[in-house]
Amino acid sequence: MEDIQRRLLQKSKKARLEQIGKTVSFICILFIVVVVAAIFYFVMSKGLATFVKDGVNFFDFLFGTEWSPGTVGADGKPLTGALPMIVGSFLVTLLSAIVATPFAIGAAVFMTEISPKIGKKILQPVIELLVGIPSVVYGFVGLTVVVPVVRRTFGGSGFGILAGTFVLFVMILPTVTSMTVDALTAVPRHYREASLALGATRWQTTYKVVLRAAIPGILTAVVFGMARAFGEALAIQMVIGNAAIMPASLITPASTLTSILTMGIGNTIMGTLENNVLWSLAMLLLLMSLFFNILIRIIGKKGEFKS
Known part of the structure; x- marks a missing residue:
């Protein structure tokens, strides 16, 4: 009877440790996901501000060949060709x-x-x-x-x-x-x-x-x-x-x-x-x-x- 109780206690301790390990792993994974999502949000929000806030045309930015963001071109638009x-x-x-x-x-x-x-x-x-x-x-x-x-x-x-x-x-x-x-x-x-x-x-x-x-x-x-x-x-x-x-x-x-x-x-x-x-x-x-x-x-x- 004592052996059965000891085994049950050992199993319960192992189960608790396993549960703690799973919880810690989940928290670490969740933290990594949150950090990656925050990086994506920060960079994307700042990057899209060029087109949403400043009114730069996306295709002019992507296919333009002149790069001088502080200078305005002949068409009145900033030179942001990347x-x-x-x-x-x-x-x-x-x-x-x-x-x-x-x-x-x-x-x-x-x-x-x-x-x-x-x-x-x-x-x-x-x-x-x-x-x-x-x-x-x-x-x-x-x-x-x-x-x-x-x-x-x-x-x-x-x-x-x-x-x-x-x-x-x-x-x-x-x-x-x-x-x-x-x-x-x-x-x-x-x-x-x-x-x-x-x-x-x-x-x-x-x-x-x-x-x-x-x-x-x-x-x-x-x-x-x-x-x-x-x-x-x-x-x-x-x-x-x-x-x-x-x-x-x-x-x-x-x-x-x-x-x-x-x-x-x-x-x-x-x-x-x-x-x-x-x-x-x-x-x-x-x-x-x-x-x-x-x-x-x-x-x-x-x-x-x-x-």
Whole structure:
């Protein structure tokens, strides 16, 4: 009888602890949801004020090519065209992803399929080190090394999309590589064994079986790297030139959403058109971040291995 009572007491204590744990977890999740919702509300309310309060046409803002919010154009409307920054952001993001993807896949294949021991002992620590380097260090290296090299090799001032591409390439390479390694490692072992048993070479197995099976994971890594590149501010601001004009070429000064936002947000008064239009740029960044996250989830769900 005493044993039964003791067991019941133990079960009741475990039940209470489990209930407390569930309550704490729920409160933490609710707090995170409230914080995210508050951020969305704040940024969206400030960003939409440009169109609701200040009367700026949304399409003029999105497709206009002249950026000078404190200046009124010939038509009597403020020059709030954000297209140069949007184009600059997408150019550096896409180009850096295109350059980084082959290097990331090659490093991941070497680490998982060719020489896992050397990969874990040498490449893995290097990748982890690159991830932990602050953005300002990448920007300083780009300013002192990349920009002069671009200037001597291609001409111009050295500042522009090309310099920003090289800097972002180095910044997103560790992220894309580590996630690609995870994608290749997640490929079931019997895929490789079945391919080798059918007489395929190791390279044929890697190229036609492992890489193809890991395509959703690799795409997720690339999109995740693009999201990181799209939201980068300090490093790209130091090497792109920060000229709010349509980029004439890859070696002429340009700008991105983040570079113009970080340069101007501290020099404007809250509630003015100059301030609200910068919050509209932040709203675009937030929406693009949401788009990248949704895309990652869609690719991840399609890439789940089924037993």
